[in-house]
Amino acid sequence: MKILVVDDDKEIAQLLEIYIKNEGYTPLAAYNGEDALSMMRTNSDIGLIILDIMMPGMSGIDVISEIRKDSQVPVIFLSAKTEDMDKIQGLSSGADDYVTKPFNPLEMMARIHSLLRRSSNNVTKSAPDIIDIDGLQINKESHEVTTESGNKIQLTAIEFGILHLLASHPNRVFSADEIFERVWKQESIISAKTVMVHMSHLRDKIEEATDGKDIIQTVWGVGYKVEG
CATH class of the missing domain: 3.40.50.2300 (Response regulator)
Incomplete structure (x- = not known):
């Protein structure tokens, strides 16, 4: 590489x-x-x-x-x-x-x-791990996110990691620190700000591709989740 x-x-x-x-x-x-x-x-x-x-x-x-x-x-x-x-x-x-x-x-x-x-490193030899959340298909093997109309949402590796984490645990609230540690796999004193910026980009891309669907929910003072 x-x-x-x-x-x-x-x-x-x-x-x-x-x-x-x-x-x-x-x-x-x-x-x-x-x-x-x-x-x-x-x-x-x-x-x-x-x-x-x-x-x-x-x-x-x-x-x-x-x-x-x-x-x-x-x-x-x-x-x-x-x-x-x-x-x-x-x-x-x-x-x-x-x-x-x-x-x-x-x-x-x-x-x-x-x-x-x-x-x-998310490619496996088993069947594709596909999660369907509110019309979005999230394919862990191909790193693709597809809307109901068949359009693909272009996400960075970090954005995909955040979405896949939340979608893999519907209704569970993850704090910014938890998201950072699981997706970035490191600790940082600015983890909350970093997650906030990437979350904003991720939401904008999803809303643009789905005519305004609010897939990711903010639980104020706690963190973020997607509803199953």
């Missing part, structure tokens, strides 16, 4: 390339947004992107906006901005995770493994 590192700081990019290669992946590097998009067009097998936010020319926000037009490849933002609002803005733009500089390369690799598990 190829992992694309996009950062105008060549030392950071080269450091990440070393760790990525040591983990058995094939690293690619781009030092600006334009080259990153060009690599995306010529390498259809890129499985994950590490994307710096603050770059000359196209920013990371600009790059992910272009990527999300036709791809749900997992993206980890890398940024020197450490405030919660900066992280929320980054996640709101379509990123799956957010790592601040300076960072521990081992932590970065752990986050990469977590995201790749979410996006590729």
Whole structure:
């Protein structure tokens, strides 16, 4: 699998390339947004992107906006901005995770493994695990969500993980912390904010595809659920 590192700081990019290669992946590097998009067009097998936010020319926000037009490849933002609002803005733009500089390369690799598990390790050799919730068919094997009219809803790996978790346990309320620990498989001090951002994107996509159906319910002060 190829992992694309996009950062105008060549030392950071080269450091990440070393760790990525040591983990058995094939690293690619781009030092600006334009080259990153060009690599995306010529390498259809890129499985994950590490994307710096603050770059000359196209920013990371600009790059992910272009990527999300036709791809749900997992993206980890890398940024020197450490405030919660900066992280929320980054996640709101379509990123799956957010790592601040300076960072521990081992932590970065752990986050990469977590995201790749979410996006590729749900395939089984048994019959497809299909859940039907209020007209939505959620297929764990193919990672597809289909409406009653046959339209597919394009979800990121994290968004699919959240929906599948809730749909697998109808009527059970999950707190934001529980959702984060089960879907991201890690702990974080900003888990509630992170889940809130991804939940908002997930709801918007479902409502747009189903003419406004409110599939995911908020239980105020407790968490989220879907009704069976």
